[in-house]
Amino acid sequence: MNRMTPGCWIGARRFHRCGAVPLSVASRGRLGLLISLAAAALPAMAQSLADLSLEELATIQITSVSRRPESLSDAAASIYVITADAIRRSGATSLPQALRLAPNLQVAQVDASQYAISARGFNNAIGNKLLVLIDGRTVYTPFFSGVFWDQQDVMLEDVDRIEVISGPGSTLWGANAVNGVINVITRPARLTQGTRVAADAGTDVHHLAVRAGGAFGDGAHWRLYAKHRHWRHTESQAGASLADGGQHSQAGFRAGWSSGTDLLVLQGDVYDGRSDRRGSAAQPFPAVEWSGANLLARWTRTSADGSNWRVQGYVDRARRDDAFLYRPEIDIADFEFQNGLSGERHKVLWGGGVRHARDRIRPGLIFGFHPERRSMRWANLFVQDAIALTPDLALTVGLKLEHNGFTGLETLPSARLAWKLADRGLLWAALSRAVRAPARLDRDISLPPQPPFIIAGGPDFDSELAHVAEVGWRSQTSPAWTWSATLFHHRWDRLRSGELPPNAQVRNQIEGSTSGFEAWSAWQPVAAWRLSGGFTVLHKRLRLESGSRDPEGPRSLGNDPRLQATVRATFQPAAQHEVELGVRRIGELPDPVVPAYTAVDLRWGWQVRPAIGVALAAFNLLDAGHVEFGAAGRSVQPRHAQLQVRATW
Amino acid sequence: VIESPRHAAPVPHCAARRRLLAGAIAALLAGAAIGTANAQATETQVKAAYLYKFLAFVEWPLQTFTRPDSPIVIGVLGGQAISEELALLTAGRQVEGRPVQVRRLSSDTVPADVHVLFVGADAADRLGKLAAASKDRPLLIVSESQEGLLHGGAINFVLAEDRVRFEVALQPIESRGLRVSARLLAVAHRVKANPL
Numbered sequence: 034m035n036r037m038t039p040g041c042w043i044g045a046r047r048f049h050r051c052g053a054v055p056l057s058v059a060s061r062g063r064l065g066l067l068i069s070l071a072a073a074a075l076p077a078m079a080q081s082l083a084d085l086s087l088e089e090l091a092t093i094q095i096t097s098v099s100r101r102p103e104s105l106s107d108a109a110a111s112i113y114v115i116t117a118d119a120i121r122r123s124g125a126t127s128l129p130q131a132l133r134l135a136p137n138l139q140v141a142q143v144d145a146s147q148y149a150i151s152a153r154g155f156n157n158a159i160g161n162k163l164l165v166l167i168d169g170r171t172v173y174t175p176f177f178s179g180v181f182w183d184q185q186d187v188m189l190e191d192v193d194r195i196e197v198i199s200g201p202g203s204t205l206w207g208a209n210a211v212n213g214v215i216n217v218i219t220r221p222a223r224l225t226q227g228t229r230v231a232a233d234a235g236t237d238v239h240h241l242a243v244r245a246g247g248a249f250g251d252g253a254h255w256r257l258y259a260k261h262r263h264w265r266h267t268e269s270q271a272g273a274s275l276a277d278g279g280q281h282s283q284a285g286f287r288a289g290w291s292s293g294t295d296l297l298v299l300q301g302d303v304y305d306g307r308s309d310r311r312g313s314a315a316q317p318f319p320a321v322e323w324s325g326a327n328l329l330a331r332w333t334r335t336s337a338d339g340s341n342w343r344v345q346g347y348v349d350r351a352r353r354d355d356a357f358l359y360r361p362e363i364d365i366a367d368f369e370f371q372n373g374l375s376g377e378r379h380k381v382l383w384g385g386g387v388r389h390a391r392d393r394i395r396p397g398l399i400f401g402f403h404p405e406r407r408s409m410r411w412a413n414l415f416v417q418d419a420i421a422l423t424p425d426l427a428l429t430v431g432l433k434l435e436h437n438g439f440t441g442l443e444t445l446p447s448a449r450l451a452w453k454l455a456d457r458g459l460l461w462a463a464l465s466r467a468v469r470a471p472a473r474l475d476r477d478i479s480l481p482p483q484p485p486f487i488i489a490g491g492p493d494f495d496s497e498l499a500h501v502a503e504v505g506w507r508s509q510t511s512p513a514w515t516w517s518a519t520l521f522h523h524r525w526d527r528l529r530s531g532e533l534p535p536n537a538q539v540r541n542q543i544e545g546s547t548s549g550f551e552a553w554s555a556w557q558p559v560a561a562w563r564l565s566g567g568f569t570v571l572h573k574r575l576r577l578e579s580g581s582r583d584p585e586g587p588r589s590l591g592n593d594p595r596l597q598a599t600v601r602a603t604f605q606p607a608a609q610h611e612v613e614l615g616v617r618r619i620g621e622l623p624d625p626v627v628p629a630y631t632a633v634d635l636r637w638g639w640q641v642r643p644a645i646g647v648a649l650a651a652f653n654l655l656d657a658g659h660v661e662f663g664a665a666g667r668s669v670q671p672r673h674a675q676l677q678v679r680a681t682w
Numbered sequence: 683v684i685e686s687p688r689h690a691a692p693v694p695h696c697a698a699r700r701r702l703l704a705g706a707i708a709a710l711l712a713g714a715a716i717g718t719a720n721a722q723a724t725e726t727q728v729k730a731a732y733l734y735k736f737l738a739f740v741e742w743p744l745q746t747f748t749r750p751d752s753p754i755v756i757g758v759l760g761g762q763a764i765s766e767e768l769a770l771l772t773a774g775r776q777v778e779g780r781p782v783q784v785r786r787l788s789s790d791t792v793p794a795d796v797h798v799l800f801v802g803a804d805a806a807d808r809l810g811k812l813a814a815a816s817k818d819r820p821l822l823i824v825s826e827s828q829e830g831l832l833h834g835g836a837i838n839f840v841l842a843e844d845r846v847r848f849e850v851a852l853q854p855i856e857s858r859g860l861r862v863s864a865r866l867l868a869v870a871h872r873v874k875a876n877p878l
Binding site: 082085086088090091093220223224225226227247248252254608609 | 804827828843866875
């Protein structure tokens with residue numbers, strides 16, 4: 034047994050006399066999942082762990098048999114994890130704001146509540162190459178393969194982490210995970226016991242969220258939450274109000290039952306929101322209104338031999354009434370299962386799912402959908418095998434077959450190689466084929482809703498296709514200094530294009546490539562000081578295929594900066610105080626031109642009492658306002674501040 | 683699989699704690715570099731190992747133990763897997779000449795001869811009540827829940843980057859007449875003067 038060197042003994046009073054207070058800046062805190070494992074597992078390992086020092090225990094990587102068989106830090110992909118601590122320190126009060134913390138995402142605020150969010154380019158307000166999940170539920174809207182960010186909300190206080198994968202994840206997650214996957218994961222109900230209140234009063238945004246959690250008995254826990262958010266409109270560069278203010282109310286629950294090997298989760302949300310009334314006094318135009326509800330059940334079983342089953346089903350209903358654009362109502366039912374098997378050298382994960390959507394998209398002033406109602410079905414099967422070629426070299430090969438009603442069967446293969454370089458981190462490389470399957474927006478849209486049409490659908494629109502090569506290198510061992518660097522190249526075929534009006538059809542006549550580099554690092558030299566930062570470089574080479582009659586060309590496929598960079602510094606000047614400074618520099622967007630800008634956010638948090646925290650957060654501190662996205666009449670993102678109060682009991 | 687540690691960290695007096703902290707980080711880096719890089723274990727195993735390791739870094743008031751070889755008793759409420767792992771791991775081991783006993787608790791009272799109380803995530807809702815009921819006793823309470831420190835825990839396990847780390851609240855340690863080693867604080871993921 035290692036002999037201890039207890040050294041200086043510290044009770045709190047003496048501790049203070051000592052002077053320096055080594056209060057750590059809660060660097061990468063993430064809350065624990067208790068894995069109820071059979072106690073018999075690896076007794077020899079248990080014995081040897083007792084011989085390690087405290088310092089060494091802190092470096093032991095844990096394996097979680099209940100998750101996907103590969104642990105995140107071993108995955109051969111470009112993954113960034115936004116932790117609950119990072120969200121709190123940043124002062125973010127909405128999901129898109131929290132996503133700004135991922136250096137591998139491009140987040141541009143379009144107006145007071147809408148965002149354009151993408152990874153590796155192709156960013157626009159109807160971005161369609163990113164898959165977004167909240168607790169296993171896909172939240173992109175199938176009729177345009179994108180996300181209404183003003184409609185998606187969570188109790189941010191209960192988020193455990195947000196995993197952001199840039200690059201294709203199609204073999205596991207399917208079509209649409211072409212450029213990235215965002216996985217929002219909230220805490221299990223047993224880790225959100227008690228009452229929590231988060232109240233924010235600000236110059237532009239007011240927000241109140243309350244959660245209560247409790248237990249039904251042994252191994253059964255619940256939580257309920259409700260929140261309301263209210264935001265002020267923004268103004269155009271000319272100073273005109275854009276009538277984009279609004280409010281969103283949401284409530285939900287989560288319940289979990291665990292019994293040794295089995296875990297059952299039931300959760301659901303209902304929400305309702307609306308924008309300000311638009312138009313002018315002379316010509317009023319109704320507000321945008323949205324509402325929805327969802328209910329999800331998931332059962333997981335983990336066996337002593339390391340194999341596991343996961344079965345999940347959910348229903349999701351969403352409605353959006355935008356008299357200007359379109360008025361969709363969608364009902365979705367989704368069912369999936371997966372089974373993980375662990376052998377000596379192979380870790381196999383296989384599964385499948387079906388998804389059914391029934392919608393009705395009534396026309397707005399601008400767009401119509403023909404037919405107005407449609408039922409669609411998707412089905413998939415996948416298998417992935419992680420093969421340990423040597424103890425340090427792992428090859429993961431996978432294939433997903435996905436069937437959709439528009440293009441039939443799509444094949445989504447990938448191969449990933451991960452090489453552990455002892456103390457020099459993990460070197461990985463990946464090849465994938467990904468597709469973005471057609472959505473209703475590609476096939477059935479018309480502008481205007483009735484003939485004569487300017488745009489008359491895309492009956493021949495086929496899947497967009499990407500072949501992706503990636504190489505990455507990242508640190509693995511030291512909690513004090515972490516970093517990751519990824520080089521990528523995407524070759525694109527059959528990207529969406531247009532035609533000269535009238536009766537222009539949606540085509541697949543843009544091709545080319547995008548390539549770039551994404552890197553980030555976090556460094557915590559002393560406990561009270563932490564520095565992190567990252568940047569992305571993107572180079573797009575897209576062109577119209579010969580014979581195309583598209584007057585717009587690649588400009589309609591997104592407006593992306595060549596370079597963006599972020600730096601965050603966290604400092605803990607005294608025990609109950611923490612200060613975080615965030616600076617981001619976003620390069621110029623080329624077409625339409627949005628000037629480059631630098632935004633500075635600052636948050637000062639003070640833990641007044643054990644159960645009460647107060648913070649002052651200021652956003653866009655150094656500029657009076659800047660534009661992040663859009664064309665003529667676009668919204669200016671103003672400087673604004675918030676007083677944030679958090680209480681727990 | 684795992685080689686034994688090779689960095690003994692002789693610790694000076696209080697005034698040099700900053701240096702100690704830097705040393706601990708260096709040791710941590712060194713430890714990672716030396717051979718634990720590929721070491722993996724389950725969360726349960728690592729938490730059990732920590733619970734045993736903590737014993738050597740905590741000092742109870744002199745009158746707590748009747749004899750030099752009186753056992754140190756770890757009471758476990760909930761967290762069955764961890765308690766079984768801990769029993770396996772501590773069998774036959776001693777800390778400062780004292781044998782280690784692991785005892786499963788079922789009721790909401792902590793027996794007087796328990797020195798460390800571990801409250802598993804599945805019993806987290808009873809943590810606050812237990813902490814309040816044993817308020818002035820020299821009892822080290824360890825938890826593994828989101829708000830463990832807030833509800834009276836002195837040490838709380840957290841996961842960070844696939845590793846099990848722990849956070850420490852100094853107030854409940856001091857008020858119970860316990861003392862903890864600076865080395866333990868140096869390894870902590872974070873140290874809080876007050877519970878939150």
